[in-house]
Amino acid sequence: MAGEGDLKLLGMVVSPFVVRVRMALHLKGVSYEYIEQDLFNKGELLLRYNPVHKKVPVLIHNGKPVCESLAIVQYVDEVWAASSPSILPTDPHERAVARFWAAYVDDKFFPAWIGIMRAETEEERAKKMSEMAAVVKQLEVALAQCSNGKDFFSGDSVGYLDIAVGCNLFWLDAMRKMFGVVVIDAARTPFFAAWADRFRESDVGKVALPDADIAAEYAKKIQAHRAAAVASK
Amino acid sequence: MAEPVKLIGTFGSPFVHRAEVALRLKGVPYELILEDLTNKSELLLRHNPIHKSVPVLLHGDRPAICESLLIVEYIDEAFDGPPLLPIDPYDRAMARFWAQFIEQKCAKPFWMALWLNDGDKREVFVKEAKENMALLESRLHGKRFFAGDTVGYLDFAACGLALVLGVLAEVTGLSLVGEDEFPLLRRWADDYTSEETVKACLPPREQLVAHFSGKKDRIKLAVNAMACQM
Secondary structure, three states: OOOOOOEEEEEOOOOHHHHHHHHHHHHOOOOOEEEEOOOOOOOHHHHHHOOOOOOOOEEEEOOEEEEOHHHHHHHHHHHOOOOOOOOOOOOHHHHHHHHHHHHHHHHHHHHHHHHHHHOOOHHHHHHHHHHHHHHHHHHHHHHHHHHOOOOEOOEOOOOHHHHHHHOOHHHHHHHHHHHOOOOOOOOOOHHHHHHHHHHHHOHHHHHHOOOHHHHHHHHHHHHHHHHHHHHOO | OOOOEEEEEOOOOHHHHHHHHHHHHOOOOOEEEEOOOOOOOHHHHHHOOOOOOOOEEEEOOOOOEEOHHHHHHHHHHHOOOOOOOOOOHHHHHHHHHHHHHHHHHHHHHHHHHHHOOOHHHHHHHHHHHHHHHHHHHHHHOOOOEOOEOOOOHHHHHHHHHHHHHHHHHHHHOOOOOOOOOOHHHHHHHHHHHHOHHHHHOOOOHHHHHHHHHHHHHHHHHHHHHHHHHO
16 A cells, blocks of 8 residues: 555554554555554553553554544544545534544443453342443434434444444453353344444454454453452462 | 524533633634533433533534534534644644543542542542643643644643642642642643633633632532542
């Protein structure tokens, strides 16, 4: 791909925020060097390019870092504006709505499923599931409003809000395997469930969503790590 | 004939201020509807059912836009006038990054520290806030405002800090930040609050002090309750 300059992405295979950025880059057809990070043993590259948060994803474009996944996605959309598709809508009002719901995903949806993942008892998990139910219900409403009856939040094809939500799906699938919980239930939120299936089957979903088993393996690794940390105290 | 613009807000809110200053810089006439947040109107609850907070922007018949920084971006994109966000995509990404940093890593811990009863918990938040304020201050080197020579998006994002450093310090009687600490941020706060357009939509200091003094007990109750759940 000509003209995009030197592009690197510091990531971690099961980070939904990294997956989100990979989806954006794939949508724009941009090639880049992907560098997997060990978050238990943060390397010099990560510490140098994201000294403030020391987190992934970090996009390094011509030596300059961009951090925070939604800021990175918007950056990619703006720099490669000449390549279609446009990730964000073009209308200012639709852009504001898309940004609002993307922020909602990070403020409410992400912590809600993390809560389910980290629950230490069945009782706690059930409590977290019912908190999640309210969030999922909101996203069902958001989907109806944004999609206008079309296949995706962004309309006929995948866009900003689809990848903002969709990058979390493989973790929901992992939790289903690990705990038997169904976060997006077709019986309660039919539109959202249908969208999730369509997203998984979409080109960007198939290319960028990791296997749920990889996430489950990683979850076990984190658990072991935490247990070891507690034991050594 | 321009479509009417209404802004639902509340007195003294830095979040509402962001939307107001953006509208004024773009030269967009608007009607400000002030809410009593202890008695939320049907209008507010209808237009922001999810967060039930201000500001909320109503532009003609379009569905409401919520979240102050998103409102600023919308105003920048929907109306003609001087740009509020940087033009260059990299600078825009930086502005969005630092705005998020200010919200989550500076304003939030400071707010907690100002109102917490527990001295030990307060110390933790003060330490966090100050470490982050130092990082933020480095963004002001060689610049009058975060956005450059004139105020912009990142200055609006930081406006709550101006409130924290001045008015709220007086209201709580807590000087969490020493007079000699963060000289660049203090200078920025003075420059920001005296900028012409900003000043026109900022209430006089005495009114802000009186307003927050009146709310002090209520805020303390809410913050201390929140801290217990953290």
